[in-house]
Amino acid sequence: MSKTIKTGVSFPEDLLRSFDKVIEELGIESRSKAIQEAIRAFISMNAWRLSDEEVAGVLLVHYSHEEHKIDEKLIDVQHEFLDIIPSMMHLHLSGSDCLQIIAVKGKASRVKKLAQKLRETGKIKQLSHLVLPVY
């Protein structure tokens, strides 16, 4: 374990209050431990974007299937990325809305390219991700 460095951080009061409520709810023993955990989560959530390491995770695509040919376009894009998509799940959310949960595993640059191509298919309501570096 590396050595611990003490540092000071400024917070808006309401942010710190909300943070403390979550810490209490989760039963984390100290604010320092919770901040360390939050920073690790932040790094994991975003670090994959900075390198071209192997990553794994999911992309979430929320869209309305009533948009012209969007289902077909989303599937066409995924067929171009067979090398990094081991699986996909389709949830019918309502009469019109769908959520695709696209599992991904491969080089970060390929996953970024896939996300970009999905975004370019048309009127997606939301595109989100949970992608982690895998060592």
Ligand code: NI
């Ligand atoms: Ni559907």
